Amino acid sequence: MDIFQFNEVSYGYTKDKPILREISFSIREGRKTAIVGANGAGKSTILFHLNGLFAQQQGDIFFRGQKLDKKLRKELYQHVGIAFQDPDDQIISLTVSDDIAFGPVQLEISASDVKERVRKYTNLLGIERLLTENPSELSYGQKKHVTIAGVLAMETDVFILDEPMAFLDPYGKERMTSILQLLQEQGKTVIVTTHDMQFVAEWAENVIVIHQGQCLGTFQPRELFGRPDIMKQANLTLPPIVELMTAIWKGNKEEMPIRVEEAKKWFGT
Incomplete structure (x- = not known):
């Protein structure tokens, strides 16, 4: 559908x-x-x-x-929840906790459910230590994790x-890939x-x-x-793996590795 x-x-x-x-x-x-x-x-x-x-x-x-x-x-x-490329476009609160809670609060769910969502998604992104920090003062990567936690806390489809x-x-990329896969x-x-x-x-x-x-x-x-x-x-x-494999691959193109693990397996490593 x-x-x-x-x-x-x-x-x-x-x-x-x-x-x-x-x-x-x-x-x-x-x-x-x-x-x-x-x-x-x-x-x-x-x-x-x-x-x-x-x-x-x-x-x-x-x-x-x-x-x-x-x-x-x-x-x-x-x-529909969205996390923009620039996290500064989305940060609106004075603490990380309040910023992540902002979206769920708009859904008018209970305070205890809001608190649980904040806990759940800060733990998932590994930023629970930042809950009392001012998000505007964090690093770019930390800000990005805060805004994504806020989107996840909405629990949209x-x-x-x-x-x-x-x-x-x-x-950070590895963690982000894992989160996207989990979703x-x-x-x-x-x-x-x-x-x-x-x-x-x-x-x-x-x-x-x-x-x-x-x-x-x-x-x-x-x-x-x-x-x-x-x-x-x-x-x-082309992705680096595809570019490399294209130069050396002699077999069926439909079977050519395009992912890192596929290439490693083909090389026998």
Whole structure:
């Protein structure tokens, strides 16, 4: 089942410079979906439509088969959580605890449930020691973990993360990948935008390719990496593992390793 469907959606900040141009694609419920494209392709604008911040100027958007109107857009925050690329765009409270609790409080759940969610997700992200800190004074990576904990605490059906791996150290990336995997195992729909094509290879089930406000198609990672025409048009680069294996692989292309563990197994390490 499609949880989101865009039908010829257009949007622009000015009439003569559209960001999205009659774009059409769908996102499957319960799947791990990556949205990729060069800077300025329109990825962030798509995210703002997915969580109801922006209303399309042309075309239709459907959420679980229901056309998005003004009323439904206002209710989307109950179903769709989003963590922006820059955590400073999301931090609003004076303590980490209050910042993470802000979203659940808007859902009007009990104080004890709010407290439990804060405890649960700070532990999951390993930031429980920061609960009394001012989030504005934390490092970039710590801020990012705080904002993601706040999104997780909403316990929505859909989680959207804008460049979740940006500026994280290897340990932070490993933890983030584990969290995204956990969400999907819980039946959540997880959507990320990313420039990290190796992460796409390791994690994504579906990849939506955006170029100049239009969708070039939806692919599985292996399928996308076998389409040099699409990769070139969207200004994307092959993941390091795929680039290496492409240079030495002599067998069936459909069996070529694209993930680190696959490559290690093939090399016998």
